[in-house]
Amino acid sequence: xxDFKFYLNRSGMRGAKGEKGDRxxxxxxxxxxxxxxxxxxxxxxxxxxxxxxxxxxxxxxILDPNGTYVRYxxxxxxxxxxxxxxxxxxxxxxxxxxxxxxxxxxxNDTAVTPESMIDELHKQLVSxxxxxxxxxxxETSKTELKFSGTGAINELEQRVTELDTKTDNIxxxxxxxxxxxxxxxxxxxxxxxxxxxxxxxxDASLQEQLNSKLTVDNIKxxxxxxxxxxxxxxxxxxxxxxxxxxGDVTSDGNNIFTGTNEFxxxxxxxxxxxTDYAIIAxxxxxxxxxxxxxxxxxxxxVIGSSVISTVLEGEDVFKRVWxxxxxxxxxxxxxxATMVDNQTIKFDNGELKADLSEIGDEVNTLAGxxxxxxxxxxxxxxxxxxxxxxxxxxxxxxxxxSNFNTTNYLRFPFEFKTEGRTWLLNGSxxxxxxxxxxxxxxxxxxxxxxxxxxxKLVLALSTNGTNFNLGEHESTNNILANTKxxxxxxxxxxQYQLSTSTDKQEWLSEITxxxxxxxxxxxxxxxxxxxPFGGVINLNDYDLTxxxxxxxxxxxxxxxxxxxxxxxxxxxxxxxxxxxxxLLGDIESLVDAINVNYDSNNSTSPVQDLAATPMMLxxxxxxxxxxxxxxxxxPKAEFSDDLVLPTxxxxxxxxxxDIDLGGNV
Amino acid sequence: xxxxxxxxxxxxxxxxxxxxxxxxGVNFTPFDxxxxxxxxxxxxxxxxxxxxxxxxxxxxNTDILTEGQIDDPDNGKFTFVVNAEDTKKLGxxxxxxxxxxxxxxxxxxxxxxxxxxxxxxxxxxxxxEV
Numbered sequence: 174x175x176d177f178k179f180y181l182n183r184s185g186m187r188g189a190k191g192e193k194g195d196r197x198x199x200x201x202x203x204x205x206x207x208x209x210x211x212x213x214x215x216x217x218x219x220x221x222x223x224x225x226x227x228x229x230x231x232x233x234x235i236l237d238p239n240g241t242y243v244r245y246x247x248x249x250x251x252x253x254x255x256x257x258x259x260x261x262x263x264x265x266x267x268x269x270x271x272x273x274x275x276x277x278x279x280x281n282d283t284a285v286t287p288e289s290m291i292d293e294l295h296k297q298l299v300s301x302x303x304x305x306x307x308x309x310x311x312e313t314s315k316t317e318l319k320f321s322g323t324g325a326i327n328e329l330e331q332r333v334t335e336l337d338t339k340t341d342n343i344x345x346x347x348x349x350x351x352x353x354x355x356x357x358x359x360x361x362x363x364x365x366x367x368x369x370x371x372x373x374x375x376d377a378s379l380q381e382q383l384n385s386k387l388t389v390d391n392i393k394x395x396x397x398x399x400x401x402x403x404x405x406x407x408x409x410x411x412x413x414x415x416x417x418x419x420g421d422v423t424s425d426g427n428n429i430f431t432g433t434n435e436f437x438x439x440x441x442x443x444x445x446x447x448t449d450y451a452i453i454a455x456x457x458x459x460x461x462x463x464x465x466x467x468x469x470x471x472x473x474x475v476i477g478s479s480v481i482s483t484v485l486e487g488e489d490v491f492k493r494v495w496x497x498x499x500x501x502x503x504x505x506x507x508x509x510a511t512m513v514d515n516q517t518i519k520f521d522n523g524e525l526k527a528d529l530s531e532i533g534d535e536v537n538t539l540a541g542x543x544x545x546x547x548x549x550x551x552x553x554x555x556x557x558x559x560x561x562x563x564x565x566x567x568x569x570x571x572x573x574x575s576n577f578n579t580t581n582y583l584r585f586p587f588e589f590k591t592e593g594r595t596w597l598l599n600g601s602x603x604x605x606x607x608x609x610x611x612x613x614x615x616x617x618x619x620x621x622x623x624x625x626x627x628x629k630l631v632l633a634l635s636t637n638g639t640n641f642n643l644g645e646h647e648s649t650n651n652i653l654a655n656t657k658x659x660x661x662x663x664x665x666x667x668q669y670q671l672s673t674s675t676d677k678q679e680w681l682s683e684i685t686x687x688x689x690x691x692x693x694x695x696x697x698x699x700x701x702x703x704x705p706f707g708g709v710i711n712l713n714d715y716d717l718t719x720x721x722x723x724x725x726x727x728x729x730x731x732x733x734x735x736x737x738x739x740x741x742x743x744x745x746x747x748x749x750x751x752x753x754x755x756l757l758g759d760i761e762s763l764v765d766a767i768n769v770n771y772d773s774n775n776s777t778s779p780v781q782d783l784a785a786t787p788m789m790l791x792x793x794x795x796x797x798x799x800x801x802x803x804x805x806x807x808p809k810a811e812f813s814d815d816l817v818l819p820t821x822x823x824x825x826x827x828x829x830x831d832i833d834l835g836g837n838v
Numbered sequence: 839x840x841x842x843x844x845x846x847x848x849x850x851x852x853x854x855x856x857x858x859x860x861x862x863g864v865n866f867t868p869f870d871x872x873x874x875x876x877x878x879x880x881x882x883x884x885x886x887x888x889x890x891x892x893x894x895x896x897x898x899n900t901d902i903l904t905e906g907q908i909d910d911p912d913n914g915k916f917t918f919v920v921n922a923e924d925t926k927k928l929g930x931x932x933x934x935x936x937x938x939x940x941x942x943x944x945x946x947x948x949x950x951x952x953x954x955x956x957x958x959x960x961x962x963x964x965x966x967e968v
Binding site: 177178179223 | 841843853854855856857858859860866869927928929930931932937949951952
């Protein structure tokens with residue numbers, strides 16, 4: 174059942190207007206509690222009264238009466254009035270502006286404003302040494318720093334002053350030192366001058382003493398020396414001898430060289446007319462024959478042992494002859510008028526002349542024979558012979574070998590022995606129409622085999638000497654018929670290589686075999702009995718180089734073999750000797766054809782005599798004019814007691830005497 | 839007749855109500871509340887401009903213990919509550935109340951259940967200490 178029931182639309186008759194009611198009662202309202210946290214009103218009705226609830230709402234606790242901030246307590250969920258927290262290094266808060274007192278205590282919880290900073294800055298800057306004045310400008314409020322020049326500057330000034338003093342002291346010391354040294358130098362110089370004067374005085378005294386020694390009694394004449402005195406001058410003359418150490422040695426009169434004289438060096442003998450001279454080279458035990466390089470004249474030419482001179486006369490051309498009776502080398506004329514045929518060579522007014530007209534035809538004949546001889550010699554030099562042993566009778570034509578068969582082939586003159594060195598074999602072959610059947614170019618039992626077969630070049634190598642252990646290898650390219658091929662077969666130390674060419678310009682690598690083993694040493698043939706080569710092998714193209722040294726050529730220079738009608742199969746040593754004999758006979762007959770016959774006692778031709786006997790040049794003059802002159806201003810000569818100048822002309826020589834005119838006399 | 843509900847301060851109390859209609863004052867029919875919500879107000883004075891000291895919207899889904907509820911809408915029955923907290927807020931004394939019908943969907947005012955007149959009786963609650 175409901176506590177209350179409401180009836181809607183329930184209404185009765187409208188009643189009459191009632192009487193005006195009594196005046197109602199108006200409640201009174203008075204203030205109840207009025208505090209910071211609470212405010213209430215008391216309402217007094219006609220019959221009762223009540224007090225309102227706290228009209229201030231939620232209470233705010235006043236924890237700090239002086240606080241001006243309303244704060245919130247998370248724990249109690251209440252508001253309260255308190256002071257704000259101050260800011261510090263870890264927590265945010267309020268901060269106040271720093272005061273001058275804060276600056277004094279270096280406050281860490283106050284803030285500096287620009288104004289406070291400007292006002293306090295000058296108080297916080299200090300100049301310990303007072304060198305800088307710090308003041309705040311009252312007009313601009315800026316802190317001004319002024320350098321007052323004290324402290325450090327004074328110290329600097331003091332140091333500079335000290336350095337100046339030290340510098341002056343050092344300068345004074347140096348000056349003093351210099352003065353002392355200068356004085357010492359002067360003293361030393363004075364000493365030197367004094368000593369020099371003393372020495373000069375001594376030298377003068379010595380000179381005077383020396384001069385006093387140069388008196389007649391002190392300087393004696395020796396052999397061949399004459400001394401003449403004229404005042405202070407002493408003249409020393411020698412009647413012979415010469416000067417030493419270069420310069421001219423001349424003296425008037427005849428000079429005689431006696432005794433054993435030595436004229437060393439290169440000596441020049443001046444002929445009496447003063448223009449021509451001869452040079453006699455050094456010799457050991459006898460006077461050497463004068464040779465072309467030793468003798469020169471202003472005219473003519475001295476050739477070998479013959480002398481051609483326009484001034485020679487019969488008695489002037491001498492030859493050296495040993496006189497067994499006198500045991501001296503004497504000169505005897507080699508050619509005199511009686512020895513000249515006066516036909517080809519004649520004396521004409523004392524001149525030895527050759528009449529070439531007499532021998533003109535003979536010279537022409539000689540020239541012709543010489544030309545023929547030269548041609549034959551050239552032919553001989555060009556002749557070559559196969560440098561191999563010929564088996565059977567293959568056809569040989571200027572080194573081109575053909576007509577090989579089972580009995581016709583060539584043997585290498587040696588076993589192919591390289592001992593592991595690098596080698597290169599050059600060769601060639603001309604194929605014929607058949608390039609199918611095997612035809613050996615080079616063959617050996619077990620060493621190297623090179624053949625044409627089935628249009629290929631086949632190479633077989635053996636390093637063990639037992640079988641072709643390196644196998645058979647075919648060329649890359651085909652071999653054509655009727656074609657000449659050059660080939661190169663080589664060993665590099667690690668590889669065998671075969672190349673071919675048709676023009677010796679462009680080479681094709683045909684076969685390459687890697688191996689560091691040397692070829693077995695076996696006899697080898699060119700062509701072979703078993704598989705004869707059908708074409709032509711040209712030995713002129715063959716050679717073998719081992720370790721870069723040519724050791725064999727297919728064709729060897731034989732020389733005189735062509736003078737005989739020999740062929741490759743019958744040349745022997747006897748035949749070669751015969752060839753030499755014939756050729757030498759040709760030369761001798763040629764020499765005979767140019768000999769000149771003389772109607773003289775000489776059965777032999779002067780040509781032969783000239784060839785056998787050298788001649789010497791003898792000078793016209795028989796005396797040597799040696800001029801000696803000694804004066805005081807010339808280097809003084811050194812005289813030796815052993816010096817003896819010859820007394821006679823130069824007619825004979827002592828074989829044991831060395832003639833030296835270039836050294837000391 | 840007017841409501842005069844007494845409530846002990848700090849205790850709270852719920853009151854059930856029913857609404858019937860009549861045409862002739864003889865036959866009464868329960869008022870269907872299915873289309874309505876109830877508004878329970880405690881006023882500061884029995885005037886139209888009085889301050890609303892307490893305001894509960896009561897529907898079929900509100901808490902019957904703390905707010906009140908239209909617990910039997912077919913028969914026009916509902917319950918309004920003045921709970922313990924409400925008494926503390928209001929304090930001691932008489933307080934006029936008003937119960938209004940609201941549209942259930944829009945909560946717009948429809949009609950006032952508790953009519954009072956100026957100078958005359960009005961519905962009220964009385965919060966007492968004991």
